[in-house]
Amino acid sequence: RAKQAGRDTFRFFTPQMNVEVLARLDLEIALRRALENGEFVLHYQPKVQAASGRVVGVEALLRWERPGHGLVPPQAFIGVLEETGLIVRAGRWVIATACRQIGAWLRSGVGPVNIAVNVAGRQFAEGDLAADVIEALTLHDAPPDLLELELTESSLMANTERTIATLTNLKRLGVQISIDDFGTGYSSLAYLRRFPIDKLKIDIAFIREVTSNPDDAAIVLAILGMARSLKLGVIAEGVETPAQLAFLRRHHCDEIQGYLFSPPLPVAALEPLLLQDLRMPLPAAGEGVRYK
Numbered sequence: 034r035a036k037q038a039g040r041d042t043f044r045f046f047t048p049q050m051n052v053e054v055l056a057r058l059d060l061e062i063a064l065r066r067a068l069e070n071g072e073f074v075l076h077y078q079p080k081v082q083a084a085s086g087r088v089v090g091v092e093a094l095l096r097w098e099r100p101g102h103g104l105v106p107p108q109a110f111i112g113v114l115e116e117t118g119l120i121v122r123a124g125r126w127v128i129a130t131a132c133r134q135i136g137a138w139l140r141s142g143v144g145p146v147n148i149a150v151n152v153a154g155r156q157f158a159e160g161d162l163a164a165d166v167i168e169a170l171t172l173h174d175a176p177p178d179l180l181e182l183e184l185t186e187s188s189l190m191a192n193t194e195r196t197i198a199t200l201t202n203l204k205r206l207g208v209q210i211s212i213d214d215f216g217t218g219y220s221s222l223a224y225l226r227r228f229p230i231d232k233l234k235i236d237i238a239f240i241r242e243v244t245s246n247p248d249d250a251a252i253v254l255a256i257l258g259m260a261r262s263l264k265l266g267v268i269a270e271g272v273e274t275p276a277q278l279a280f281l282r283r284h285h286c287d288e289i290q291g292y293l294f295s296p297p298l299p300v301a302a303l304e305p306l307l308l309q310d311l312r313m314p315l316p317a318a319g320e321g322v323r324y325k
């Protein structure tokens with residue numbers, strides 16, 4: 034019996050385990066190199082005004098051009114960046130790159146484009162986020178009101194006082210603040226009101242079946258209702274079908290983002306879309322009723 038327990042204990046050190054530890058270490062080393070060598074790029078996904086179909090901004094999404102691996106999506110490395118604290122440096126690069134892009138578009142004839150960047154909790158806890166943002170805006174002569182920060186509920190919950198102070202400073206400058214993946218965390222809206230928030234981003238999990246699952250529809254309607262009462266903007270992420278769009282338009286969701294209009298794109302592919310003022314085709318009048 035004791036022997037069995039002993040064996041269970043030592044199961045921790047299997048060859049398989051070593052393989053995982055080494056792979057993780059390998060990834061960490063490669064990510065440090067990626068930061069030094071400039072292997073990260075930002076792709077940008079349009080955000081569209083639901084009522085008009087016009088592009089109102091873009092979200093910057095991190096990609097890794099890892100030599101020999103092609104384009105690596107964030108789910109494969111964001112976790113390691115966060116655990117190792119490298120996210121603070123990577124996040125600083127994301128903010129600087131987004132601000133440079135705001136300035137470049139503003140002065141190249143594309144015009145003012147609002148860029149939202151994702152910010153991890155550790156960027157509030159470590160380093161000086163407000164200083165980084167101000168430095169980047171100043172360096173690239175980017176208007177603060179064209180920058181938006183997307184934060185998750187959990188990162189707000191983690192370091193309250195410091196986060197409120199930082200966000201208040203940024204908001205005073207004109208930077209917009211939104212709550213990403215809204216509805217998936219455990220925070221009440223009453224709690225969130227302590228933070229200077231402009232916008233809620235309804236998580237894709239509630240949008241996926243919003244036209245077929247009454248519970249998801251009820252949650253989305255509740256979020257839209259609360260946001261309206263509190264005078265917060267609302268954007269729905271992961272909109273893929275005309276039926277989802279029709280539902281969201283009918284219930285006065287301000288903005289949508291999703292493959293229905295466009296996936297995240299590299300700058301060169303996105304620019305023509307911004308320059309031509311391409312609109313999202315809207316469902317015909319009355320079409321929404323079909324999806325009720």
Ligand code: C2E
Pocket residue numbers: 078093094095106107108111120124127150151152153183213214237270271272273290291292293296297
């Ligand atoms: P997120 O901020 O919630 O971004 C939305 C994700 O949904 C993106 O995945 C986007 O490509 C994807 N998406 C957009 N439209 C659709 C759609 O219609 N259908 C589906 N199925 N998916 C859609 P991506 O780019 O792989 O990013 C995943 C997550 O990685 C992001 O979720 C965000 O949490 C994190 N992330 C990305 N870039 C950064 C960054 O620069 N910093 C930090 N801290 N996190 C980042």
Ligand code: MG
Pocket residue numbers: 092151183213
């Ligand atoms: Mg986001």
Ligand code: MG
Pocket residue numbers: 213214234236237270
């Ligand atoms: Mg999201």
Ligand code: MG
Pocket residue numbers: 214236237
């Ligand atoms: Mg998400």
